[in-house]
Amino acid sequence: MKAGAKVHHPKDLAPLSPQAREHTDSWFKGAGLGMFIHFDHASQQGLEASWPIVGSVEGLEFNETVLVDDYHRSAATFDPAQWDPEELAAQAAAAGMGYAVFTTRHHSGWSAWPSKASDRTIASSPYGRRGGDLVREFVDAFRAAGVRVGLYYSLSDWGHRQYPAFTDAMRPYLHADYPRPSAGDWAAYRQYLKDQLTELLTWYGPIDLLWFDGEWERSREEWDSAGLEAHIRTLAPNVVINDRLIGSGDYRTPEQFIPPQPLDEPWECSMTMCDTWSHVPSDTNYKSLHEIVRTLAEVTAKGGNLLLNVGPRADGSLAPEQAALLRGLADWMDRNGEAVTGVEPGLEPWQYYGPSTAAGHNVYLFALAEPVEAVTVRNINVRRVKGVRQLGSETELPFSYRTAMEDRYLDDPEGELTIDVSTLEDAGVIRVFVLELT
DSSP states (O other), rough: OOOOOOOOOOHHHHHOOHHHHHHHHHTTOOOOEEEEEEEOOOGGGTSSSHHHOOOOOTTTTTTTOOOOHHHGGGGGGGOOTTTHHHHHHHHHHTTTEEEEHHHHHEOOOOOSSTTOSSSSSSGHHHHHTOOOOOHHHHHHHHHHOOOEEEEESSSOOOOOOTTTTOGGGOSOOOOOGGOOOHHHHHHHHHHHHHHHHHHHHOOOOOOOOEEOOOGGOOOHHHHHHHHHHHHHHHTTTEEBBBBTTTTOSSSOOOOOOOOOSSOOOEEEEOSSSSSOOOTTTTOOOOOOHHHHHHHHHHHTTTTOEEEEEEEOTTSOOOOOOHHHHHHHHHHHHHHHHTTTSSSSOOGGGGGSSOOOOEEEEEEEEEESSSSOOOOEEEEEEEEEEEEEEEEEOOOOOOOEEEEEEGGTTTTSOOEEEEOOTOOOOOOOOSSEEEEEEE
């Protein structure tokens, strides 16, 4: 989990930047589905990223406490022989993922690129000494696959002397009461943030999105969010920024849950396939493909995007369970992707018993449960419906409608549409019906 035990709930956060909708309207709104990638040297130990340093915290079920030095020791041996970003990018593209976000530096402070602003980077590993640069490899592979690239970056750094670095004696973890450094050390640390962000935004070509985290340990003023955003916008005016750069950013980031109501602002739900973000072998609590597709349907029906996480194993490959879920998602998206990409919220909940989206003259209805005999849609302009079919099939489904007695002579009455689904074709995980309107 990127925010530890704290859940990022939109109602608790500072306002977004005034330019939020301008930036997210460019491509982010309606992107539908993205891939989150949590991978760093601690994956060699089968550990969750960073959190074992500070110890057990509520909400992280598979987070063991390890000594600080023991956590950091795998940085010197990092060498993922099976890391294949081109294959991962192909899997993301096949699953209809329009963007991906890679962890460039998590809270532990280890940088997945050869940063000149730090000596705790991939350059000190066997992989890095052979020229390996996870950020470069991610960006090049995903960009070539037609997937927009985003970079995760933690504002906090539990390994940086001037942050100050976390020690074993500092447990239990104090969250927002994390120790403060001297004024001089803090000024130097903030310059370090700017230097690393400059590298990320100038070394790797156009970056589409910045995904900040670790913000809860300091205030907006301490981070100088406004100054950081101004620095970022100078380098990358059109980059989309999440809301964890407190008081700045372009969209909300509820984590591991779906808001009960659509948000008034652009938003994204980040969610794991199991319970952990990085690969932890003991975590076998994987979601079913049905649950992941249902989550995607509910998120897009409320106007958000789903950022679905994968955590490569020690050697850089995906666990079989994660690879299988991506294949299943690709199969479903191949048939139904138009219902979750480039769409907006559809009908009101009382009009149809399930999520729905809309695009152009189409309304998409997700059948989260198997329908029996008929599907009913209420209070729509029934004479505008020119056809109904199940996505992935060209077979038209029979439908009928009725209106109030006093409305039947109107040119454009509202009424109740009934779709005959008694002859449905097999649709796999979750069916989607499309109403084609004039």
